[in-house]
Amino acid sequence: MSLAAESAHAATGVHALLWLLLALPFGGALVLLVGAKRTDRWGHLLATVISATTFVLSVASFAKLLSYDEHGRKVVQHLFTYLPVGRFKVDVDLVLDPLSAAFILLVTGVGTLVHVYSIGYMEHDPQRRRFFAYLNLFLGSMLLLVLASNFVVLYVGWELVGVSSFLLIGFWHHKNSASTAAKKAFVTNRVGDVGLSIAVVLIFVTFGTVAFDEVFARAGALSAGTATGICLLLLLGACAKSAQFPLHVWLPDAMEGPTPASALIHAATMVTAGVYLIARANPLFAQSQTALNLVMAVGIITVLIGGVIACVQDDIKKVLAYSTISQIGYMFLGVGLGATAYSIGIFHLLTHGFFKALMFMGAGSVMHGVHDETDMRRMGGLSKAMPVTYWTFVAGWLAIIGMFPFAGFWSKDQILESAFAKGDYLLWALGLFGAGLTAFYMTRLMCMTFWGPSRVDKDVHPHESPSTMTLPLVVLAVLSLVGGFLLNTTTEGALTHWLEPVFGHTEHPHLPVHPIVLSVITLVVVVIGAYTAKVLYLDRPIERTAPEVVTPPTRWARKKLYFDSVYESVLMRPGQYLARALVFFDAKGIDSVVNGAAALVGGTSGRLRRLQTGYVRSYALGIAGGAALLVVGLVVVTAL
Amino acid sequence: MSPWISALLVIPLVGAFGVACTPRSKPDLAKELAFVVSLVTFVASIAMAFQYDTGATEQFQLVEDHAWIAQFGVRYKVGVDGAALALILLTTFLTPIVLLASWRQEAKVKTYFALFLVLETGMIGVFAALDLFLFYVFFEAMLVPMYFLIGVYGGERRVYAAVKFFLYTLFAGLLMLVSILGLYFMSRQQAGAIGAAAQGTFDYEKLLNLTMSSGTAKVLFLGFFIAFAVKVPVFPFHTWLPDAHTEAPTGGSVILAAVMLKIGTFGFLRYAIPLFPSAARYFATTMMVLGVIGIIYGSLVAMVQKDVKRLVAYTSVAHLGFIVLGLFAFTMQSGSGGVLYMVNHGLSTGALFLVIGFLYERRHTRLIEEYGGIQSTAPLLAASFLVAGLSSLALPGLNGFVSEFLVLVGTFARHRVLGVVATFGIVLAALYILIAYQRTMTGPITNEANRDLPDLSLREKVVIAPVLVAILALGVYPRPVLDLVAPSVDRMLERVHTREPAPSLAEETGEDKSVQIGEQQ
DSSP states (O other): OOHHHHTSEEOOGGGGGTTHHHHHHHHHHHHHHHHGGGGTTTHHHHHHHHHHHHHHHHHHHHHHHHHSOGGGOOEEEEEEEEEEETTEEEEEEEEEOHHHHHHHHHHHHHHHHHHHHHHHHTTTOTTHHHHHHHHHHHHHHHHHHHHBSBHHHHHHHHHHHHHHHHHHHTSSTTSHHHHHHHHHHHHHHHHHHHHHHHHHHHHHHHHSOOBHHHHHHTGGGOOHHHHHHHHHHHHHHHHHHTTOTTSTTHHHHGGGSOHHHHHIIIIISGGGHHHHHHHHTHHHHTTOHHHHHHHHHHHHHHHHHHHHHHTTOOBHHHHHHHHHHHHHHHHHHHHHTOGGGHHHHHHHHHHHHHHHHHHHHHHHHHHHHTTTOOBGGGOOOTTTTOHHHHHHHHHHHHHHHTOTTSHHHHHHHHHHHHHHHTTOHHHHHHHHHHHHHHHHHHHHHHHHHTSSSOOOOTTOOOOOOOHHHHHHHHHHHHHHHHHHHHHTOSSSOHHHHHHHHHHOOOOOOOOSSOHHHHHHHHHHHHHHHHHHHHHHHTSSOOOSSOOSOOOHHHHHHHTGGGHHHHHIIIIIHHHHHHHHHHHHIIIIIIHHHHHHHHHHHTSOHHHHHHHHHOHHHHHHHHHHHHHHHHHHHHHHHHHO | OOOHHHHHHHHHHHHHHHHHTSOTTOHHHHHHHHHHHHHHHHHHHHHHHHHOOTTOSSSOEEEEEEEEEGGGTEEEEEEEOHHHHHHHHHHHHHHHHHHHHTTTOOSSHHHHHHHHHHHHHHHHHHHHBOBHHHHHHHHHHTHHHHHHHHHHHSOTTHHHHHHHHHHHHHHHHHHHHHHHHHHHHHHHHHHHHTTSOOOOOOBHHHHTTOOOOHHHHHHHHHHHHHHHHHHTTOTTSOTHHHHHHHHSOHHHHHHIIIIIHHHHHHHIIIIIHHHSHHHHHHHHHHHHHHHHHHHHHHHHHHHTOSBHHHHHHHHHHHHHHHHHHHHHTTSHHHHHHHHHHHHHHHHHHHHHHHHHHHHHHHHOOOBGGGOOOHHHHOHHHHHHHHHHHHHHTTOTTSHHHHHHHHHHHHHHHHOHHHHHHHHTHHHHHHHHHHHHHHHHHSSOOOSGGGTTOOOOOHHHHHHHHHHHHHHHHHHHOOHHHHHHHHHHHHHHHHHHTOOOOOOSSOOTTOGGGGOOTTOOO
């Protein structure tokens, strides 16, 4: 047993109930899916109570963890042995440490708000029960992912959140667009899974174990090549799950799913699993600067790609989707900066979880109020009709563009600051530009949705959503306001300190200039971005249909920078041609050759044809021939 | 020495005779009798499993050994090891399920149900035989009922498919017979050499002790190889499979895919590798390459099929490629994964064929384009297809993942390039399953004929539920089967004398460097 495992606390008290974090949601999903229509009346309530219970358990577990000495904040609960094959032994153990504790709070907290919100949002959907079953399935899967003690169980959770996502994207299965988007999400993630599974196998082949403790304890012995290999493969998996360049293409399409699912899975939690993976595997990444550089590169490229495309989207959910892609890019940038910035990446992940879930649910509330319209060109001036949605959305908007003192200000500022402190001025400048883009497209969204004159259809009467929907918005708005400040109360940062047992202690980076200078520069860029949007989208009228004649950059951005087109012509079409060619080869090549050979063995092809004329005769001949050969053979052999 | 295995062989055979004797005027009686007989067989096999001691040191248990054709040294010798027991349980588990699934069979009912029971005896016999002559008899005899099931009860091209199936397997089997006779001849010669009465033997355990030159071993190995490669099927011997799977009636497709294909991979595990270890090592890389070709080739061809049964048939080529890869990578993980895969593929592909059978009974077509939007009218049917499909594409949490991942782990340790190429199979699997699911089950209902399809009936629920439960149970807790089959894999690895590759960063103690393959911790 390794040292790290010995220092872990036994799961006592409330920690003895950790297994319920999995059993309750999985059990809930099973009851609702197997119980089918019989659970229609109360299924959504059961699922919500289960989610709330997991949140209470998470809070209690966190409180108990807090009571331990800061170096002993780690609890392991052994459940059972999953795979015992020779040296390859995989246990299902749940590990509660500062990092997983932060995640279970986020997942169950936002998860519960989304459950409550969905009671209202899905009220008139005949399939509401199935929706809640999938939400519970997701909750259990995500908790398994973050509580796993080894790479294989993490991979199991990783895939199960993927399948929950698949089920939720394709929830309205009668729509072709929904089922196509679901398939695209799953298959793109499978490309990442190739990376992740090879990484896990490579880890086993290298270390002889897949347990986090043992692998990380010996990570220092890795050769640079192996370390880089493992980390790049992990990165491939992370890029798929977190919708990062070049595998980001599935997330915008995933908006086909019901909006609460987008809020929970495709904004606040699941898509950040890639960041979690890299942060969790930080001892491995510490062995490869090449890999960290690539993480940063992926991050900054994605910040810009997502930001640019978001600027031209007219669908409110698509803006938020590209914004999510872009914001996760910041998180990758954060964890890619290494040692000092892991906890800052997680910091941005948490604050983003608050304000992005808020804005997705706000968008859902808007859609609810305008008869499921998603085109912002047919909105405008909604601030009066839906005041709660509006004011909470304002909190989200100020948080994401990084306005002081909202949550995003603290976390995004620190990422840029770390890049600057590290001397990566180019990264810093590009990140700063990304912040300007963020301010632009989010202000554009506010202008087109809430401000200015109304452009809604005449027969649509915008109205505020029921309290089950607005209450979660209020909670998240408060978190978007104070979340950043709370987690960052001291100069070192409360969160950074909390996560030290996982990421190690690092000195605050030395800055050549006073941090206030950097903050002011960022705020100026943000204000410029926001003001430009105001000039273009508030001071000028907006047409109800998107203009056809646009500048080339707008056209490129509308084509999503051509990623889908390129993948289709480079991968999909040639793949289909290859498969069709193989089908031809199978029928005309192999089958003919083997049939021909069989005919030769049988004597002549004419005889084979005759065999095919009557099955009784051919059967009789075959058996008789076999038996005769058998007897002859035996006689010959015995006679020898 | 209780005759457990003999009982398992006799019950279905006697039952088949009873079914055949039922009056033609009461077809339901034939169905009910057959179903009860298959349930009794299943219960008996469970009882037998409880007699099996997983901790025992000898390889075979519940052995029965009687002289049969004394003149040639042929014995009636049967017994089971873990792998055989697992596959026998799979057979007895699925037989009542396919009988119940065939309840709406209306033509020639008696023969149909009797043939399945005869087939069950044949399959159990193949797994339980410990005498090569007896094995050969079961191996070939099993063809007869399946031949009739395809040829009489199949689809439009049933006769072509049945004859193709029969000839392929028969000729391949004859080559195996030559190898078996070669072994017999050598045993006779070597018995004579040490002064014993020059009596040859077909006894598997005695034949393991033969000494032979590596050239002889290679030639004899090839005889077995052809027989099993056709049966599996290994690329490029697979072209009988899509025809047979597609034309067979639902029950036939299920049994064919779930059990009969496994006879090939079981043959490699039990016979081809342990009897000729030097040849197996010599051909190992070739076999692994063929396995990987099967994975990629089968997946690609499956992806563009228009007939949903043919699609699933080609997925079997891919899945069985994983099993072959696992067996010939010669590591504990890949071997155990391969054997577990045999069981898992039986469940997942069996479930897929069952659901496709439900669809076929409703719409009498196998063409994917005829369907679409079934989830709107028959949600349970669609859900069953999805769970079976997710198991087939190896989703973690379901059974298929465990075996596939273990195969990859073991393969990678032995041969990285092949491991990496095989891993791409997981993307292709997602594609072929989800394409099939999307086109048949989701989207708007475009074909009016699908508008009022009924959802699963009570009988159909009873048919599919046990398989889905098994898929989930083995996905979450695969340990019982892994523990059961580990000793069988261990024996095979001992025979080929390969050492498990040690991790490149071994523990400081260095003990791992010397771990013998198959060592249990």
